[in-house]
Amino acid sequence: MSDSDGNTVFTDKEKSADAVKTPVRVYCVGCYDMVHFGHANSIRQAKLMGDYLIVGVHSDADIIKYKGPPVMNERERYKMIRALKWVDEVVEGAPYYPELEEMKQYDADFIVHGSDITVDPDGNETYRHFRAAGKFKECQRTAGVSTTDLVGRMLLMTKTHHLQAHNPVTGDDITADKPGATSTSTMRSPYTGVSQFLPSTHILHQFASGIEPKPGDRIIYCAGAFDLFHAGHVDFLAEALKLGDYVIVGLHTDSEINRYDGSNYPIMNIHERTLSVLACRHVHEVVIGSPYKITEDLLNHFKIDIVVCGTRNTHVEPCVDGSDPYEIPKKKGIFRQVDSKSELSTQIIVDRIIANRLRFQRRNKAKEAKEMRLIDIMEKKKQEACAQET
Structure with missing residues (x-):
């Protein structure tokens, strides 16, 4: 109905109906092996299509049966998906080939999958039944990564x-x-x-949290390569967050990582690593190309209260001039070390692939x-x- 000026006016009944609107529940399913920013972007798009996002992750047994052994085990893959900031619920051991009955089981309104093609053992398109039932929506595949x-x-x-x-x-x-x-x-x-992969400010904006630290927040700073962002990184960042309220990750440049890690490291370039880290729910901000040595200027600029370094699989190389990169935070008494309690490392993942x-x-x-x-x-x-x- 409208008032005398032609403006729309909602009745109490209409307002009440709007207030109790049923949330739209979205479902995604996949292997999510070696979770990268392409996976994260598809999940981000799926969340935008509704209010509550459920992600099904296949078990090791099913992946071995239909595809071959995954690089990451199911425990690692479940943890990675739970760490994505757009995910509300994870279904462990979800069936490898989804069926319409799953939609009822999880009370989902529709299923979402990327624009790439997936096929069943008979060579048929996997989501054809969902399409026919009007229960399928497509998100765009992230070009440049797989x-x-x-x-x-x-x-x-x-x-x-x-x-x-x-x-x-x-x-x-x-x-x-x-x-x-x-x-x-x-x-x-x-x-x-x-x-x-071609980075853009648009996709960076899509992944960024947009959250500023509140007055009184304890700001945590963690620096490193965070190459092939994995469950070990997630565990470390979760522990770091326990020390404060707002986590900033400093990502070293590709050339700096190559200096201290050698070989062909990093596997992922700085733009890819930035998106991977930004997708983690334990991270609020990323400094792209942060200095290897933590300076007074950096600490003051970001108002950092605590600088954190891991104790597992973390070998801190001296700076080019031979100095300790953590020298200043140590002198200021704000340096802390945390144990991620995870043995997983980028090198272990590389070894699994080569083997x-x-x-x-x-x-x-x-x-x-x-x-x-x-x-x-x-x-x-x-x-x-x-x-x-x-």
Whole structure:
């Protein structure tokens, strides 16, 4: 109804109905192996489609049965998904191939999946039943990142990677400006093939918390590489947050990490690492390209109360001039060390990949073959539909 001036006026009954509006419950499901910012971005998009986000994560047993052993075990994968700031609930051991009955079980309104193609053992598109029932919504795949790509980068960590003349992801021969370059792929599938991530201020804004520290908050600062952001990092940041109210992570530059870690580190560049860390619910702000040595200026600028360093899998190299990077916070009495209680490290993940090189190559090639068969079928159906219209 409207008042005398033509403005809409809601009755008490209408206001009451609006106030008790049923929250929209959204469901996602997946392996979420080696969770990266692409996974996080799909989950972020899914949360925007509703009010409450439920994420189902497959068990190790199911992944081994249908796909092959995952890089990260189920305990690590459950922890990573719970750590994403957009997730409200995690379903452990969710069925590998989702069924409509799951929607009733979790009281979900619809299921969300990316624009990439997934197929069942018979080669059919996995979400066709949800589409037919009007219970499916699509989010956009994040271009420039995939688990396949990250695996390829790690397979190049061997001492002889510069001599390889084949794609480390698939084992196929390649032609590239630099032998073994991961930016080149013989894969034809747009979903399995690798590409280059292009950062933008828009996506940084989407991932940023936008939360400012409140007066009286104790501000915690943690600096490091946070490469291949994993469950060990999550445990460390959760412990760091217990010391205060607001966590700032300082990310070292790629060149600085290469100086103290050597080899081909970091696996992920600074833009990729920034998004991965920003997606964590224990982090409020990120300093991109923070100085290796913690300076008085940095402490004052961010009003830092406590500087935290981990005790496990943390080897602190001296600065270029030989000084201790934590010298100033130690002198000020604000330096603390915390135990994440996790043995997982970036090096352990790399070792897992290298130790199972052939297995991952076979898995990725089989995945692409399934995708290409379905792409061919979809293209044929499209052509037939066009022919009928004409």
